[in-house]
Amino acid sequence: MSDVSFVRTEMLPEKEPPGSSVGVIGWMRANLFDGVINSILTILSLIFCYFVLEGLLSWTFQSVWNASSLTECREVMVATWGKTHGHACWAVINDRWLQLLYGFYPPYPAEAGVNFGEGTGSWPAYFRPNLSFVLLLIAVAPVLFDKLPRKLLIVTAVYPFLMPWLMWGGSLWGPLMVAAGFGIGLLAYRLLTPVIGGLGGIIVAIALPVIWWLFLVGSVAAGLESVVSISIPEVESRKFGGFMLSILIGVVAIGCSLPIGIVLALGRQSDLMIVKTLCVGFIEFIRGVPLITLLFVASVLLNIFLPPGTEFDIILRVLIMVTLFASAYMAEVVRGGLAALPKGQYEGADSLGLNYWQSQRLIIMPQALKISIPGIVSTFIGVFKDTTLVSIIGLLDPLGLSNAIRADAAWNGIYWELFAFIAFLFFVFCFGMSRYSMYLERKLHKGH
């Protein structure tokens, strides 16, 4: 009697899945040709993609890069492809890309008696805006990525004073003395708080620097400049333009609006009646008017109200207005984050015996800001794109410059190439910001 078993004692090895359900074919069956309707839709989409890409790619890459005018571009196109339709004339970008990036900013700012310009020959063109941009990247890096050495924060602290000096030029003493104002405030707070108490200390620590900035900085800086001269050639605001201007306005508005927005959001939730009323009034007023209105106020109305002869820099006016605008929106985004926190977090902070600022800094803000990251970043992106509105008040941002370039008889009638270039640059910046915010959300996600 043989021991015949009908039950298999050993496991069969796993079989390969059928060839039609793995690899490329399987993926396509599962995702593209899953049923009749989906197959038809897939084929229609492919045909659509083909036609779009066929036109777009040939327009982008079968293009003219070297020509001195649109007419010449068209001649080259006719000579090469037999028709002008469907081919880009990138020669305009080739001709004007520096202008689109830097506006009329002089490559070698120079001025009589200052040996810092073209004559020395050792400085690369546009090194001042370029250096400002590189320093900007270094300055924001430690804020964005916490793995970097903390010592880089020194660059971050110095940058707000160094950047205006590099961009506008003039005496180094001006920014130095403005920075000294913060030192004066801190010193006053340290020295006076033990003597006249906390509230008095804060008031004096705010009042002293303001007096210093308003009345003394100019003369002290001028005095020091006459003793020890540290200056580079000045560049007027009218020379600023192109992407440099967009980035400048965007960075300043983004950098200043977050802290101001947080303060406004806290003020709006405050129990102090005056503080609360001021914050609510400010936020609602700024959010109630369009940015263009604020820009017109900056460009037109202030000119009429200020006493004649007052030189209130147009870019500075625009910077202030855009910053105020962004701050109001930021305040509401942060307030959303604050409102989303459960009440227990506030009560827990109180029960630990933390005072108001400690609980905000250690418990409330880290959570509230984390919740608000998508809103904050989308406000940033919005502000950056809104900088193109300054073309309406005659500042030559990329869009304003595209109009000015078209007004040159050589390039009159060229549209898509300029707009495509501008859109590409804006996309790079906005996409970068958006990716960073997703990275930040993943990193901060603690999974509760």
Add this chain to the structure above:
Amino acid sequence: MKKSVVFGALTVAGLAAGAAAAGTLDDVKARGKLNCGVTTGLVGFAAPDANGEWMGFDVGVCRAVAAAVLGDPKAVEFVPTTGKTRFTALASGEIDMLARNTTWTFSRDVDLKFTFVGVNYYDGQGFMVPKELGVSSAKELDGATVCIQTGTTTELNLADFFRSNNISYEPVPIETNAEAQQQYLAGACDVYTTDASGLAATRATFEDPSAHVLLPEIISKEPLGPLVRHGDDAWGDVVRWSLNALITAEELGVTSANIGEMAAGTNNPEINRLLGTEGNLGEMLGLSADWGKNAVMAGGNYGELFEGNIGESTPIGLARGLNAQWTDGGLIYSPPFR
């Protein structure tokens, strides 16, 4: 109480503004630079080149004034202004003069309190249609769709013209000239109407300009000229006579090529007065004796500016037409230098 303080402060500011505006000529001399308002970009009239240098017909007027006042055609700060900011920029003192293809109208002169010092280009509203439409007169445009920039005088002129000729049209509102070109080429409208100089410049950019025609009707008067603030007649005179110097130079045959030998003295006393070798016209204006010579040397006389920027040798290709000297049957006419 508080209100009165605010109003008081505003009044003081206003008075101070008036006081400071009384001496634009001195301000410009002290500053060493002329702040001249131009357009943000209009083909042939004002545009920055690849090096950021402003070029164009209106720009030439700015440079001539700067040369007359300061002796240096490069001593100009060009302030780009849009249609919305130009008048406040001038009224608030941000710019000393505006040379931005601005039409001289009653309300701008009287109500907005500006002084137009002259006309440097006589423009008028025209029509452009595709040749294949077979239209030879604007009066045949019954029922046509018309691309028209909103919020401009052209819109009102168009309505007037069609109403007075008892024909109908359908407006296609557009915002900018750039948009208009695209709409017109795409066939969204049968007719494009704007200033004739703009039409010519637009047509010059088309791939096939000969497929489009400008209709003979000019339905409005658009005298374009530089303007200054009301109430500063000394400065207004400087700008007016700088422009007149360019016009007179052309009339008398003074060009940037022969001005060197002319300035040595000629038999024509008016040329001598213009170039400062005779009389004291410069002194009367508060300028140097060779102000007229400097103004003409900045970019040439009126005819040279016209030919170099918008004339028939340029892609824009405008004929002199109304803008010929009065001796050639045009309207360009300067009072005598005496």
